[in-house]
Amino acid sequence: MPLDRSAFEQQAAWCRQLGSDFTAAVLDALVATLDGNTATGRKVIHWPGAAGPLKDVVPLRLSGALHAMVLSGQSPQLAALYPPTPMPPREQLDAAVKATVEGCDDQICAFLQFAPQTNEVARASLLMAGLCVIAAETDLPLAVFEIGASGGLNLNLDRFSHQLGGTHLGDPASPLRLTPNWQGNAPTTPPDIIARSGCDLNPIDVCDPAQATRLLSYIWPDQPDRLTRTRAAIALAQSHPPELAAADAADWVESLCAAPPDTGQTRVLMHSIAWQYMPDTVQTRITQAMEEAGKSATQNSPLAWLAFELNAQGQAQLTLRLWPFHCAIRVLADANPHVQQVTWHGSDMDI
Numbered sequence: 001m002p003l004d005r006s007a008f009e010q011q012a013a014w015c016r017q018l019g020s021d022f023t024a025a026v027l028d029a030l031v032a033t034l035d036g037n038t039a040t041g042r043k044v045i046h047w048p049g050a051a052g053p054l055k056d057v058v059p060l061r062l063s064g065a066l067h068a069m070v071l072s073g074q075s076p077q078l079a080a081l082y083p084p085t086p087m088p089p090r091e092q093l094d095a096a097v098k099a100t101v102e103g104c105d106d107q108i109c110a111f112l113q114f115a116p117q118t119n120e121v122a123r124a125s126l127l128m129a130g131l132c133v134i135a136a137e138t139d140l141p142l143a144v145f146e147i148g149a150s151g152g153l154n155l156n157l158d159r160f161s162h163q164l165g166g167t168h169l170g171d172p173a174s175p176l177r178l179t180p181n182w183q184g185n186a187p188t189t190p191p192d193i194i195a196r197s198g199c200d201l202n203p204i205d206v207c208d209p210a211q212a213t214r215l216l217s218y219i220w221p222d223q224p225d226r227l228t229r230t231r232a233a234i235a236l237a238q239s240h241p242p243e244l245a246a247a248d249a250a251d252w253v254e255s256l257c258a259a260p261p262d263t264g265q266t267r268v269l270m271h272s273i274a275w276q277y278m279p280d281t282v283q284t285r286i287t288q289a290m291e292e293a294g295k296s297a298t299q300n301s302p303l304a305w306l307a308f309e310l311n312a313q314g315q316a317q318l319t320l321r322l323w324p325f326h327c328a329i330r331v332l333a334d335a336n337p338h339v340q341q342v343t344w345h346g347s348d349m350d351i
Contacts, residue, residue, distance in 0.1 A: 003044065005031050007051040011059040015220065018338060022083055022222035025093055026066060027059050033098035039109040040065075040101050055276060057116055060218070065111035066100060068217035074107065075100040083222045111214075114202055115277045117150035118218040121229040122339040123272040123308055124157035125178045126318045128169050130306040130332055131157075131268065132187035133347050137325055138266045138302045141192040145256055145267065147249040147286075148274025149198025151206045151215050152242030153233040158193055159240060160233075164342075176232040180335075184344030194265060196242065199252040203244040206234045226338065249278055250285035257293035261301040272308040273316070273337060294323030310337070320347070 008031045015024040034041045044051070044058055051058035069075040070082050078096045081088040088096075101108060131142060146155055161174040164186035206212045212234055219226045245252060253269060261267055269290060275283065290305050297303040305321040318333040320326075326347075335342045 003031065003034055003041075004047070004051055008059045011057070018336065020220045020222050022087060023063060023220040025087065025090070026063050026097060028090075029094045029097040030059070030062055030101075032094050034062075034101065038101055038105045040105055040112070043109055043112055057277070058112070060116045061112050061114065062108070063220075064116055064218040065108040066097065067219075067221050068111060068214060069100055069104050069107065070221070071213050071217055074104055083224065114214075116218045117200070117202070117204060117215060118273070119150040119153040119204075119215060119230065119233070120226070120273065120338060121153055121160070121176065121233045122178055122180065122226070124154045124160055125162045125164060125169075125180050126308050126333055126335055126339055126342065127154060127270060127272060127306065128157050128160070128162050128191075129164060129186055129344065130270075130308075130318055130320055131191040131193070132169065132189045133320060133332060134266055134268060134302075134304045134306065134322060135191040136187060136189035137322060137347070138299075138304075140264060140266045140300075140302065141194040142266050142268050142304075143195035143262070144193055144197075144270055145253075146196075146198035146270045147200075147253065148271050148277065149200045149203065149242070149244055151204035151211075151234070151237060152198045152244045153206070153215075153230070153237050154272065155196045155198055155242040156233070156236050156240055158191065159236055164344075174236075176229060176236060178229070180339050180342050182342045182344060184333075184342075184346065186344055187346075197245070198242060199245040199247040199249060201246065201248065203246050205244075206237045207241065223338075248282065249274075250282040250289070253286045254289045257289040261297075261303070263300050266302045266304055268304040268306055270306045273310070275307065275309045290321070294321070294327060297323035299324065308335070 008027045012024040012027040036042050049056045070079040078100045160170045161177040162169040163179045165182040167186035204211045204215050294303050303323045308318045316335050316337045317331050320330050333344045
């Protein structure tokens with residue numbers, strides 16, 4: 001049975017669109033060299049689900065595994081070709097990728113069980129802006145609950161510095177400064193976050209060096225700014241450890257929605273580029289739980305659903321539902337998945 005080339009080729013095309021030619025070249029090398037002679041190759045070739053970018057993202061699982069071998073020092077041959085080294089010849093990269101898969105087969109094959117957990121810190125600026133909208137519309141402090149939280153880095157988003165066009169949010173003295181190319185008037189009402197927690201099927205403890213390396217490995221190696229941001233966010237999370245639960249997202253949200261809400265605060269369900277990794281049944285259960293809980297939301301105990309996810313056309317959008325004020329889905333912003341570019345619409349654009 002041959003390798004499904006289309007999943008890798010589509011992901012490589014997206015990488016090039018986002019300026020990551022080296023990561024795309026690594027995926028090309030995997031297409032050229034991966035076969036059934038390794039456990040890794042057999043696992044990928046016989047992958048039971050949808051391997052492509054909008055579902056199981058097997059190409060990014062595999063590129064993350066290779067990056068982990070580089071970061072952990074297990075593949076000096078491949079590390080010698082990784083950035084900041086200039087783009088190597090195709091034959092040289094193919095040979096190094098093939099040798100790494102063969103030499104680190106057990107570790108790479110085991111790595112594939114995890115969906116990418118990038119914890120892309122740049123997304124925090126969009127989420128922060130969304131929380132500002134919620135704070136302005138409810139005039140209440142926020143209790144934030146994140147699903148697909150990974151290492152929980154973005155639960156510290158108000159401890160980051162966000163320069164959103166002419167608007168500054170967050171901590172101006174933060175060592176982590178985010179400056180996306182922002183079009184539109186950003187909201188200005190700072191959220192008062194009085195509680196925060198998250199869940200993930202496999203939460204990452206960034207205080208564990210090996211787990212911190214796994215988190216970094218999902219960052220594309222030819223995007224040094226992302227690596228720098230993530231290292232800074234890890235340091236903040238080590239100083240302000242997020243509360244994380246190892247839990248199925250649907251179970252966690254159903255439990256959250258079933259609990260009597262505290263009066264005088266807004267509960268906010270938040271997630272970013274996580275929805276696509278959840279099975280359809282999980283997505284349905286979360287939607288049903290939120291809509292049912294929304295029916296009993298009041299002005300003194302509102303319920304918000306803030307999501308930065310890909311739509312059906314593969315475009316990333318920040319959306320908001322806020323019960324009982326505005327139950328329809330609103331598109332607050334369009335952005336690319338790594339949030340270098342943002343078009344802010346504000347709170348008046350419904351789907």
